[in-house]
C-alpha cells in the first residue's frame with residue numbers, strides 16, 4: 001500500500017520537556033488510522049507536525065511524496081483538517097461559510113459540494129443557519145464538512161466527536177465511513193472514544209509519553225497487551241504513563 005502520509009523520527013521539545021520523542025507514523029492510501037494515547041501523550045503535537053503547523057525539532061514528514069515544509073502548500077491541497085476545538089465564524093450562514101472555503105479550494109461548483117457535504121452528515125436543514133444558531137456539536141459537523149469539501153486524499157481529525165452526543169457521533173462516523181468508502185479517503189484520527197476507534201479504524205497507533213508503544217489492528221493490540229479490547233489497553237497505558245510521571 002502506498003503511503004499518503006509518512007512521518008519519521010519526529011521530535012518536539014517544549015519548555016517543560018519533550019512532547020514527542022521519535023515518532024514514526026504512516027497512513028496508507030485509503031487507510032483509516034487511529035492515533036491514541038492518554039492526555040498529554042503527544043497526539044495533537046504529532047498531528048500538527050504532520051500538517052506543518054508545528055515545526056519538528058527533528059524528523060521528517062512527507063505527504064503524497066511531498067516533503068514538508070518546502071512542499072507544504074502543494075501537499076495541503078490533498079489534506080483536510082478538522083478539530084472539535086477550532087472556532088467557526090458566527091456572523092455568516094453555514095452555506096456561505098462552506099461555499100467560501102469551496103472557492104478557496106478552487107472548486108468549480110462550491111455550492112453543490114457544500115450541499116452534498118451537509119446531506120452526507122445529516123444537517124441539510126442547517127444550510128441557512130447562522131454560526132450563532134449552531135450547537136457545539138453542529139459546529140463540529142460543519143467543521144468536518146468544510147475539511148472534506150475538496151475530497152482530500154487524507155483527512156486529519158483531532159477529537160472530532162469530543163463534544164458530541166452518541167446520536168450525532170454516530171452520524172459523524174457514518175458520514176466518515178461513507179466518505180472513505182466512496183472516495184477512498186485516508187483517515188488519521190485522534191479520539192478518546194475507544195469504541196468509536198474500534199469501529200472506524202483499521203489500524204491504531206498508541207502513544208505514551210511521546211513515544212509509539214503499540215501499532216497494529218485493534219485486535220492485534222488487545223492481544224499483545226493481553227487485554228479485552230482497546231479500552232482496557234488504554235487504561236493500562238494511562239496507568240503506566242501516570243506511574244512514570246510520578247516516579
Ligand SMILES: Nc1ncnc2c1ncn2[C@@H]1O[C@H](COP(=O)(O)OP(=O)(O)OP(=O)(O)O)[C@@H](O)[C@H]1O
Nearest residue numbers: 014015016019037038039040041042043044045046
Ligand atoms: N504549545 C505548547 N507549549 C508548551 N507545551 C506544550 C504545547 N503544546 C503541547 N505541549 C505539551 O506537550 C505535551 C503533549 O501535548 P499534546 O497536546 O500533544 O498531547 P495530547 O496527547 O494531544 O493530549 P490530549 O489528549 O490531552 O489532547 C503535553 O505535556 C503538553 O503540556
